[in-house]
Amino acid sequence: MTLDQDPMVDQDPMVDQEPVRHATSDRPGSPPSPPGFWADLRDAVPLRTVVIVFGVLLLQFGFILSYVGAFHHPSPHRIRLAVVAPAQVAGQTVTQFNAIDRTPLDAFTVAGSDTARRQIQQGTTSAALVVDPASSTDTLLIATGGGTSVASAVEQVVRAAETGRHRAVKVDDIVPLQSGDGRGLTGFYLVIGWIVGGYLVAALLGVARGSRPATLHRATVRLAAVVPYAIVSGLGGAILVDPVLGALTGHLVALWGIGTLLVMAAATVTMAFQMLFGVIGIGITVLLFVVLGNPSAGGAYQSAVLPPFWRAISGALPNGAGTEAVRRVAYFGRHDVTGPLVVIALYAVAGTAVAFAAAILRHRRVGVLDRAGVLDRAEA
Numbered sequence: 001m002t003l004d005q006d007p008m009v010d011q012d013p014m015v016d017q018e019p020v021r022h023a024t025s026d027r028p029g030s031p032p033s034p035p036g037f038w039a040d041l042r043d044a045v046p047l048r049t050v051v052i053v054f055g056v057l058l059l060q061f062g063f064i065l066s067y068v069g070a071f072h073h074p075s076p077h078r079i080r081l082a083v084v085a086p087a088q089v090a091g092q093t094v095t096q097f098n099a100i101d102r103t104p105l106d107a108f109t110v111a112g113s114d115t116a117r118r119q120i121q122q123g124t125t126s127a128a129l130v131v132d133p134a135s136s137t138d139t140l141l142i143a144t145g146g147g148t149s150v151a152s153a154v155e156q157v158v159r160a161a162e163t164g165r166h167r168a169v170k171v172d173d174i175v176p177l178q179s180g181d182g183r184g185l186t187g188f189y190l191v192i193g194w195i196v197g198g199y200l201v202a203a204l205l206g207v208a209r210g211s212r213p214a215t216l217h218r219a220t221v222r223l224a225a226v227v228p229y230a231i232v233s234g235l236g237g238a239i240l241v242d243p244v245l246g247a248l249t250g251h252l253v254a255l256w257g258i259g260t261l262l263v264m265a266a267a268t269v270t271m272a273f274q275m276l277f278g279v280i281g282i283g284i285t286v287l288l289f290v291v292l293g294n295p296s297a298g299g300a301y302q303s304a305v306l307p308p309f310w311r312a313i314s315g316a317l318p319n320g321a322g323t324e325a326v327r328r329v330a331y332f333g334r335h336d337v338t339g340p341l342v343v344i345a346l347y348a349v350a351g352t353a354v355a356f357a358a359a360i361l362r363h364r365r366v367g368v369l370d371r372a373g374v375l376d377r378a379e380a
Contacts (some may be wrong), residue, residue, distance in 0.1 A: 019072035038124075055283055059079050062291045070295035074305040075155035080124075083109050093131060097161060104157045116141060118175055123332035126304070127154040129169075137168040138360030143175035145331030147302035148184050175331050180247040186324035188299030189246065190241050191319060194259045194288040195289050200227065200264025203282045206274045219275070219359035223352060226267040253330045260323045261344045273356035293319030300356035315340070318347050329357030 013031045083094050110116050116128035120143050128141040140158050142151040155171055160168045179182050205222055219274035238255035241247045248255065266289060273281030296303070296310040297319035303311045314320035321343035328337040 011221055017237060018029045024050055027130050044325060050089040051279070054282065059283055059286060059291065062287065068273070070306055070310045073151065073307070075152075075307075076150070076157060077308075077311065078106040078314060079126045079154055079304045080156075081105045081107045081154060081158070082119060082125045082128035083107050083108070083131070084111075084116050084128060084268050089133070091130065093129075096165070097158075100157065100161065104153065107278060113141075117174055121332065122335040123328055124336070127158075128271050129158060133265065136166070138162060140169050140171050142171060142185050143331070144177050144184060145175040146327060147298065147304075148177070149301045149305050155307055166260050178248060178330070180245060180249070180363050181250050181330075184327075185299055185302075186241055186373050187330060188297055188323050190237055190248075190259070191262060191297065191322035191326060192294060192299075194233060194237055194262040194322070195266045195293070195318060198226075198230070198263040199270040199282075199285050199289055201229055201265040202270035202274070203285070203326070206279070206282070208273070216359050219355065222269065223271065226264065226271075230260045230263035230267065233302045234261075235265045248326070248330045248356075251329050254334065255326065258322060258325050258329065258344075261341065261348060262318055265318050265344050265347035268348055268355060271349075272351045272354035273360065275362070288317070293317045296320055297323045299323060311342055315343065317346050 002304070062345065081097060083090060083097070085093050094107045094109055097105045110128070111121070113128070113130050116125065119125035120128060120141055123143070123146055126143065126146060128137040130141065132138055132155060140155060142154060144151045151173070154171075155320065159169050180186070234256045237259045238252045242249055242252045244256065267284075269288070270282070270285045275281070275283045277284060296306065296314040296317060298314055299304075304312035306314065315324065321340040325337050325340035325344070328334055328340070
């Protein structure tokens with residue numbers, strides 16, 4: 001009888017043998033037991049993906065909160081109103097306007113109508129009321145080029161106040177919108193287009209070649225590649241709104257410069273966030289430029305009619321600074337355009353500096369780990 005025929009061999013304690021297996025689904029040739037729903041879910045959706053999805057959900061809620069919060073109840077706040085009136089009634093008129101509930105106006109006196117007109121044409125004052133003592137009708141000077149929501153709010157408040165004083169108002173728009181600039185939104189959409197192009201090209205470069213460049217040289221090349229894109233993008237946007245569509249005419253070169261600077265700012269800030277936080281940096285960029293930047297930019301509603309939070313951040317973000325810069329170039333003779341341009345330039349410089357610093361730190365870290373044999377060449 002051979003060994004495999006001996007019935008006593010399986011009971012010999014000296015024989016090295018596998019433990020007896022019960023008839024289960026783990027036996028060779030048997031189908032594996034199903035791992036269960038939660039095991040399948042963990043395998044199909046890693047924890048990192050869950051975190052990212054949760055972040056997207058928060059971003060979505062933030063989008064809804066920011067846009068609805070900014071636009072659901074616009075209310076004027078301290079809109080500058082120059083008052084031209086005889087000395088005996090000027091102080092009383094200013095006091096009455098400034099005493100209106102919730103302070104929609106910031107009224108002050110000026111010496112004459114010429115001064116008031118000049119201030120409006122330079123964009124330092126939103127409107128002016130010229131009181132005519134010889135008549136029961138006063139003249140309200142407005143500038144729809146500075147924003148239709150502000151002009152409408154001033155007109156509404158002043159008409160109500162003048163009605164209470166038993167006086168009528170006629171309106172004179174001394175800085176009107178260009179014929180192709182419907183509701184004064186061209187500048188806003190132009191700026192948004194430039195910013196979207198800037199952060200999309202940076203995000204695309206990150207997706208294509210890795211959010212964090214492997215070498216300092218590669219990071220430098222990636223940043224340098226944005227420059228020609230920004231120049232072409234800025235020029236293209238200016239051409240579209242000026243000679244092609246005739247929406248904002250006569251300022252092609254100035255708009256080109258603003259667009260180039262905006263695209264650079266959006267792209268470099270996006271790269272900086274990507275180098276610091278990886279793919280999550282794209283979400284942070286969307287939070288900054290889309291969730292916070294767009295509703296506070298002063299497009300449909302200018303900052304003077306936005307709620308306090310959005311009013312406070314409007315000029316501090318590239319969206320608001322860019323929209324204001326375009327308006328000042330197109331309607332106010334470039335008066336006080338330096339401030340918004342400085343804000344945009346600071347974002348471009350800071351984005352570049354942070355991106356370079358992050359690339360240098362990553363380069364050094366990769367070098368240290370590589371020398372220590374911790375990092376695989378492929379990961380470097």
